[in-house]
Amino acid sequence: MQGKIKQKETTIGDNSLRELAGAITQLASPESVQSLIDGGGNAELKLVLKRNNIKDLVEKGYKVVGVFICNQTLDANGREFLDQHDSMRVYDRERISNEYIDVESAGGVSGVFKFDTTYVDPMVIQSGSKATAYILPVQAVELVNMEGIEDGTLFSQNVRQSLGNTKVNKSLSQSVADSTEHQNFPLYHNGVNILCERATLGDGVLEIENYVVVNGAQSISTFKKSVSKLSPDLRVIAKVVQLSDASLSRRITINSNNQNAIKPRDLKSTNEVQIRLRKEFESVLNGEYDLEIKRGQEARNGAEIITNEEAGRLLLAFDLMEPESCHQVYKLFDDKYAEIFARPAVTAWRVILLNIIMQRIQNAMPSIEYKPLSKYGLTRFFLLSVLSELIAGDAIGREYNKDPKKLFDEGKIDNFSGAIDEILGAIIVDLNFEVADLGDGFDYKGDLKSPSKIKDLRAKLLRSFQKDVARGKAKALGDLLAE
Template identity: 45%
Template sequence: MQSDDLIYSNLMKIISPLLVKGKGESVTFLNWFLENIYRLDSVAADDAICDSQNDKGIDAIYVDNNNEEIHFFQCKVRQKANGTVGDVNPKTFVASVGQFDSKEKIDAILAGNANQGLKNLLSRLEISDLVGKGYRPVAVYVTNEKHDDDSISYEKVETRLIIYDRDRIAENFIDADQGVGVQGTFEFDLSYVDPLTMVIGSATDGAEVFVFPARALELVALGGIADTSLFTKNVRYSLGNTPVNKSIKKSIERKPDHKHFPLFHNGVILLCESATVADGKLKISNYSVVNGAQSITTFHGSKSKLTDDLRILVRVIALKDDELARKITEYSNNQNAIKPRDLRSGHTLMTRLQEEMSKFSDTYFFEIKRGEVAPKDRIVISNEESGRALLAIDLLEPWSCHQVYKIFDDKYAEIFGRKEVDAARVIHVIRLMRLIEKKIDGIEVKPLAHYALTRYFLASVLSRILRLSESSHAAMRNPSSLTGPEADAFYKKCEAIVGSLVIDLNYEVKAKGPTFDYKAELKSPKQVEELTDLLLKSYEKDVARGKAESFS
């Protein structure tokens, strides 16, 4: 990413997919920032944002438990390309964050007339208790403006402030097509080690490989770290506050662990055009890091804590064949972190469902491994998507649908290990989810409409309704009985019911007023049950009055 990519006209294109949440330009930019720079998932990013924009100057709050910090965000979008940060807005923002630097001040805000959205966020994150325990408030100012002398000077003296101007944001985001790496040379010290050396392939289309434990103090001297040109091939990682970075940072802080670092780190892969060993030095030219961006940038940010004992296994690959370099880059960056669903991909329940789906339907493909190639013209249904839908519709637990570990761990057997969970059932719950997605934009509060748990909540309410009538309950028990025109009529009626539920949900949200904190309530079994009961009562009244579809 280049700094100019964040100029207003370009920025609007980048954040356009998130504008549907209806949060305004500044908060939408902040949403993008939280997902791409702080590396939060979509639910966590939504949860961090204060829906009441700019109340007491706070747009979002994130708790960094690793560093015992509370990050308060304010985001500004400037339309003028030559706009600069200055020190006025950052000073005002730091003063705003000062309102949260003691438990007493926060308790006063909660008891006062502050906007309810901010109160909800403070309560949900238990900010008062955390500050009481010693967590440090930090003001994070995010903008598409550029630093100037005033803002740079103020940030240097104000330890509670971090400014992400457009240059810094661009530096902390890695593009896949940013360039060809660092043009120049670098020398590794090999006086303390004899590297493992291999020649793979022929002299014209092969590669020379050097493997050795490099000092972290040397790695932070590589060119291209600050402007990210060193990592142009490392398309997998964006820099930010990731769990990987936190783990590396902990290891750096524990100096007795430095000598053990190569034992629990996967290492760094570095491509270069040429490499020669002479006089205890490995000299490389025109180089790029393929794997290891997070490690090197974390080292770079913690240079003062590095010791000579902290070393990391480095694989230097010298080659001139562009096609081979492309393959190494592609394969290295495809070695993704293992997810819970990966651990179940070969389990009998998954393989059996996949095989059953292939025989049952010519329309759908049940994906159990990331990256599987589906047969042509098949609609892909992932096991993760299916698990969430089954959890909401069959087990009636929509409040857990954002916790993937439950789907493939705590709740795995309960979700998938049932006689009734077959190909027909998986297709059935997915069809119900798809028709809910068609109606979700009818929710008037757009952040609620695009909150990930909302659709699963509606799915659970629909499931409750379908259990009220014997005819619809029979279809729920045995979805394979739904065929042809009968199936079309069933799902059409379900879609109409969802439309009624959306209308009733809009009414209940208005009735609850500003105290309705959907981010907390949709994760609470008790609150979900209460809201479900309200919608069911409204639906039954509408059915009695002939205003809503019914299967009776």
């Protein structure tokens, strides 16, 4: 598999495909696979080939398929090369948009807004009976007066918001700050796309009703933050589309959002489960924590941010006991979304508790002696699954696991954190011994992605801890909480 992401609007030719095709030839026969294993190449690649028995599979007639993924469209050369190679699959911009992306979110601002057109005659494009588009340069000082910028309702169908300090936003800010560049702004930056239910042009005014910005959150948010630096010369090209066709609206939204890649997480940002969870966060612990459900969403002042991506990983490892899948972010908001999030047990209290446990794990990670393991992304989720099973096996731990709110109501959260620290210390000591015993046979990347090997290692660590408790060398969770 190979991926290419390009920020400029270009096409993909056959060069990248030829490189991938060359890599495939190294896996075309049992002999070529063995040559890779015996050669002086990448050690991790050799482990992957051995672990997955690639040579045996090729001997049995299996074929290696190359998968190429890119955010641009294949050109004629690329398509011609692909037609000649049945061992290649390409997912380019058009295929991904057509087969995998959908936007179901609704929303926007209810009301009327007026754009001044006394200085320009808008271009009017009639698209059959379904839509009418008005294209014109509008002043930034007008755009910042639109409703719904602060609370994000203006961008509710723009599946991303401003995305923070990205390269695109830095460029926007620089252009806004330099007044001599204001007249050139339309030349440097993409415009804004506004969908509305009704648009009326006349008497030097374009009046729109019930509108939403589907592309342009970055520009408008930057203008709003830099309102003191705006001038009448700073204009942006606006495309205002009056339409009532929902499917056409979705296609416009998808095709307009091309500055930063759309992710499954973005497509779930308006899901009722995510909105409910975020509302819960606002009402617990005096708003001490905030759940980020949309990239670019601004946090409440002073609140600690937990992203719904991190929350999904915590729930996947702790509740579903699948730490081996926590690197596969697509599962969080696609394959396993309902299983992870759409359960009565998933509350703000639960996510906050798991976040606190994870903070204790991350503090303890430097105690892992094998440094590649201590820095590996899945290690922390493996340890979280160990603690999940340990808590489930403790009578007092089970009660708090069932109702995390009790820990906070009873003022025991600090006591609980201290208990987790002590237990983690003992578990990591045993983990260090297990890793040392395995020696070269320990393939940490492969083992922590294997459900069976994770289960075996977790069982060994829990047995060692239980023995230490029985011998008085360690204390059980319930005993630590009772102190």
